[in-house]
Amino acid sequence: MQREGSIGGSAAIRIRATGSALLVAHLVLVAWFTLRPLDVPWVPPPNLRPLAGIRADLALGWPAAVRSLGGSLLLLAPLGVLLPVVNGRLAVSPLASLLRTTAAAALLSLGIELLQTGVPGQVVDVDALWLNTLGVALAHLAVVPAGRARLRRRAERERPAPLPRDEPVQGRTPTIPRVGIAP
Numbered sequence: 001m002q003r004e005g006s007i008g009g010s011a012a013i014r015i016r017a018t019g020s021a022l023l024v025a026h027l028v029l030v031a032w033f034t035l036r037p038l039d040v041p042w043v044p045p046p047n048l049r050p051l052a053g054i055r056a057d058l059a060l061g062w063p064a065a066v067r068s069l070g071g072s073l074l075l076l077a078p079l080g081v082l083l084p085v086v087n088g089r090l091a092v093s094p095l096a097s098l099l100r101t102t103a104a105a106a107l108l109s110l111g112i113e114l115l116q117t118g119v120p121g122q123v124v125d126v127d128a129l130w131l132n133t134l135g136v137a138l139a140h141l142a143v144v145p146a147g148r149a150r151l152r153r154r155a156e157r158e159r160p161a162p163l164p165r166d167e168p169v170q171g172r173t174p175t176i177p178r179v180g181i182a183p
Contacts (some may be wrong), residue, residue, distance in 0.1 A: 003028050012088055019085030026078050033075070038121025046124040053127035072131035073138070079105050080139030081147075090152050094145050098137065101144075105136035157169075 047053040057068040083101045109132040116122040 001151075016086055016088045017040060019082055021086075023079070023086055026082065030075060030112070034122065035115055035119055037119055039093075040121045043121060044123055048124070048126055049129070050126055053125050054131075062076040069131060072128050073135035075128075075135065076105050076132040077135040077139040079108070080136040080141075081143045084140070084144050090148055090155065092148075097144060098140055101140050102137045105131040109133055139144060 054069065057065045060068075080101055083104055084097055106129070109129045111130075113124050113126070113129055116124050
């Protein structure tokens, strides 16, 4: 049975299946990128002070800061679109969708940062947690509300015309003769 407010039909199944496949592929890429051991001669200490890494990146100059901060913003940004696509619900509050997607991204980013503590060459950075979550929220705000509005308009156009009031909605109900219990 179809959920209330979800995308209808076989197109919904294809969209959700494609979104699920893209989500898994993206998470595999993120895991490979963030959790593979690196052979580096020197590793900076972990950054556990909020905004210290962002200040340090900005002190390097704009090109290096854009590369570093942009990479952190874009790492998990596709989740802002893929998580709502996998969910597939159209009739959901935009704020609830944003909060749910952002919370899932924050937890995933926190998990990545915690797993990096045991990976050689990878460094824990609390600013990456903030930037990853911000990237997901920005991607969600940029794409999902407009996409849901478009899908709702298309669903309204494709909705079948209502039946006239004088005709019954359902046909005559068949009556089945009762069978008594044999002695």
